[in-house]
């Protein structure tokens with residue numbers, strides 16, 4: 001055998017660099033379903049199923065084109081198999097001249113595969129991941145000479161470099177960013193009729209996987225009942241088309257709004273298909289732009305959507321590869337609390353958390369503001385150790401791959417990186433949730449109260465967060481106002497808030513040991 005081409009579960013693209021020069025008569029593809037990738041964090045059952053179903057479909061499509069795939073399925077491998085142990089066996093059996101790999105989406109995996117190849121004495125060639133607009137090397141150039149990274153400058157560079165939403169080199173419409181127009185809430189009557197995203201009922205291959213996951217990982221969080229994710233490029237193409245036609249025109253306005261029993265609203269629900277490489281982001285971006293040029297979607301919606309993909313998605317990847325592996329250890333706010341056990345069960349009377357968590361467990365999906373301003377906000381205000389928060393996010397969302405999950409969680413939502421990704425912590429009281437959703441209407445707490453029987457825990461913890469971190473943020477230009485509001489409170493009020501916050505913390509601390517994920521699955525990621 002000449003080349004053994006390793007294809008990981010989030011590399012399901014026949015046009016990836018690993019296939020350059022592929023010769024079916026001398027080369028083989030190697031893919032493996034290993035239990036360790038589903039258990040190193042306590043993965044949602046739908047996340048496991050999505051990866052396996054998409055991998056099996058991809059292997060079939062390669063074989064249909066005459067490419068021979070050495071495929072190790074979960075049923076073939078020992079219960080303690082991991083990527084390293086399985087690859088080592090393949091290298092011993094087949095003795096390829098070289099192993100070819102596209103850059104993985106997780107630092108840990110890159111290290112494991114490099115070590116395995118080195119120990120087997122087989123050269124490993126890691127090729128650039130061309131899926132992304134911005135290579136690791138290009139991001140390093142962007143970083144050079146900058147004291148601080150900011151999305152906006154990076155995003156403008158990407159727009160210019162890739163000729164996106166430009167007229168004669170200037171931003172279409174005269175502005176680079178229409179974010180200010182994307183923060184509206186729904187009226188009290190709610191969002192009205194929202195076009196439902198296309199569902200993809202499981203075919204026989206996916207049904208086999210669902211049965212397998214139920215058998216092998218039935219004790220994992222989440223449910224498989226609602227599983228309707230696209231698992232092939234053709235499905236993903238339909239999902240994209242459906243979004244562009246039916247939801248993109250309304251994507252912008254209410255991007256930050258939330259509503260009970262409306263998990264998707266006008267979001268695209270394309271992250272998993274993008275992250276598994278079933279969709280090409282260049283295609284997604286150019287077709288979104290086409291909707292604007294054809295007059296079918298307004299500029300604010302199209303720019304807002306493109307900014308997420310050409311801007312944020314590329315930016316967080318750049319941050320990940322720039323700061324790993326030490327990024328994982330960052331804890332700028334010295335947060336040490338355990339994650340409350342109800343994150344795994346949705347069993348809480350805080351309605352915003354209950355709604356977001358119940359939806360997450362049912363589907364493996366929540367939109368950005370639910371992740372950032374409900375589950376993320378609560379963990380930040382409570383002071384949960386960012387590594388625990390990271391493990392939960394990596395486990396629970398179907399689109400979770402570490403390069404995108406970690407900077408969003410540890411950086412954007414927990415401010416654990418001390419300001420690399422976001423210039424300030426995203427903090428708010430329960431009043432924000434009240435403004436942006438209908439959750440508070442169905443809640444026993446009152447978002448405007450910080451103390452007393454009906455005090456909203458988010459509001460209590462918000463003031464407590466400001467009091468705890470006052471010295472650090474007092475001179476921060478974007479938090480000064482919030483600190484000033486805290487200073488308007490009497491010392492007695494602040495003391496009452498701090499006591500109430502401590503009572504909340506000790507309650508959840510006790511609960512986290514009863515309800516949390518099994519301790520065996522709560523260790524550091526590592527196969």
Ligand code: FAD
Pocket residue numbers: 266267268269270271272274275305308309312313314316366367368369371372376393394397399400401404405406408409412413
């Ligand atoms: P839309 O709102 O329709 O956005 C369009 C696309 O833009 C998404 O599909 C996604 O590819 C991209 N995008 C949007 N926001 C971001 C962002 N902040 N970073 C990177 N890409 C973005 N996204 C993941 O893909 N995987 C994760 O594991 C993940 N973890 C997150 C954890 C936290 C704490 C937070 C705050 C955000 C996380 N995100 C993650 C980003 C974002 O929430 C999801 O990409 C988005 O909610 C997916 O839903 P959608 O496809 O409907 O997105």
Ligand code: SF4
Pocket residue numbers: 349350351352353429430431433434439440441443444445446447456457458459
């Ligand atoms: Fe969440 Fe507080 Fe609103 Fe209840 S009152 S839904 S806890 S923000």
